Amino acid sequence: MPTEPPNLFLLGSSHRVASLEERERISLPADSIDDFYKGLQALPGLKESLVLNTCNRTEIYVSGNGSPPLGPVSEYLMNFRKLENAFLEKHTYRRQGEAVVKHAFEVTSGIDSQMVGETEILGQVKEAYDDALNRESTGKVLNRVFQKSFQAAKWVRTHTGISRGQVNLGNVICELARRIFGDVSACRFLVVGSGEVAEMALDAFGSRGARAITVTGRTYEKARELAEKSKGSVLGFDSFRESLHLFDVVLCSTSGKDPILTREAVRKAIAKRPARPLFLIDVSMPRDVEQSVGDLESVYLYNLDDVSAIANENLKSRQAEVAKCREALEKRAGLIWNQLLFSSNPPA
């Protein structure tokens, strides 16, 4: 017996439509994902859902039956994050049907990333998918779309040169540190947080001979593990602000709600080392370092948008590869969409 054709929708916001400040307002705090899912799954007419919440994008994939559920989803997000309707309209995008499949493929492959061709996004999408699976919020449609998107990402990596020449975030940070301090190996690094970006940065610091590496984080065990991996030391999260003046390069990548480095804390640290610059990199969402810190003398503050823009500087030479990827992913998306339509309405 033929079933209803799949309804697939997406409501999202990313660096393409929203600035860092705007994304900060839309992004879901890590500790609120549970609550968000509960409310989302209770929305009428919605059968499947998946939330992808990274530092650069907040996307809600849903599949429903009957009327398009994007209106209620949008209203729910608006209420959940206390946003104005006009703001949400302006800084979000909506997709439907085959376009959602294509978008998911491009996101998973890194084509739509702020640092085009980066591979970290694949892990983040897999994590979001596993999370949705555990919550039993996905079904036939989203399972197929995301499983196929992982295959598409692998195909892109193998068959195109999209990642060739792509500048790693850790390398960008090291190059900036070189322009501030000269010899990177003599710099004292502090990594606050223990996510993938922190690991990537620690690898880059280590490969440049950095010896003075310290890790701190809310979860002491995670920080200790990361410190051991990078042959560094670990510092208690509660006391790291008092030791801030001892470090030259500080990378913040936590997932807290409030800034962990205020202007006052950094001003105090700088006062203890007035003639030596302090390089702060904030790759968190929402941001860990108050924006006004960047106005302090001898402080160089770079956020996610800044380092991504630098990493993308060689993008022009890869534009042909990007176009090639888009074309191939569009064909694949069309194929998958037709299969989904076919499986719900097989020919008599």
Place this chain on the structure above:
Amino acid sequence: MDLNDARTLLWLASALYGAALIAGLSLASKERRLPSMVPFVLILFAFAGHTRGLYFRGLDVHGCPLGNGMERIQFILWSVVTGYLIMRILFRLNLLGSFAAGLAGIGGALSLLSPGLDSNYWLEPSYKRLFSGPWIELHASVAIFSYGLFALLAVVSVMYLVQQKALQAKRTGALGAHLPSIHQLETAGQCLLLVGVIFLTASIVVGSMHWTRSPASISSVKLWVTIGLWIAYCGLWYLHFRQKLYGKKFANACIALFALAILSLGFVRSAPQRQETAPQPSFEDAN
């Protein structure tokens, strides 16, 4: 081309410094078609020509060539390049050679293009020699050498500000990526300031020995301007040493003070005091 003529050699040096600047900037751009040593080799050839040109002029004037505006500018520029060559041994600062060569090339060419700056004072029948004694000659040359070091300090400060602005603006292209780090530039600036102050102090000590013997030979304007400049540079060094003035403000202060030092040259130089029997542009004339 007469390679025994001072002006010809100084022109040649300016052209080679200019070529070094262009070579250095082209290396810094993305199209690296030149071996990396080319700018340095050009600077070495230019410096050899520069030194030889000043030597020939020194033979003409019977002393360190500091008798007119062109000579003083050329000597300051020579000191800039000398300072750079010494600095190069201590710090490998990218593009400092290009910046110093640019200053020497452009400054040198401008001084040669202004005929009013290069009067042939040594051809006057009454002229015998430039300085009344070796100590005065030493005083003047050391003072001008310290000006050269302060000029190089101003160059380093400009590089600092360019790098700092590029980092604040979060730009990676253009010059920023090829310039030395701001920490290296600040350290180099600190060294240049200290060495410049030592040379200026030495010059003042030597000059004061002449002044105590003959107080009337030096105008009070020159005396106060010289002391004021010395106090200003010493104060700058002290404030930086005590970490009261650093970074962008220190770089701006170095540039502003050098501009004042150049302007002060007009005050400390008085009209040549020639004697009927033994004309001597004297200590005041030179500094």
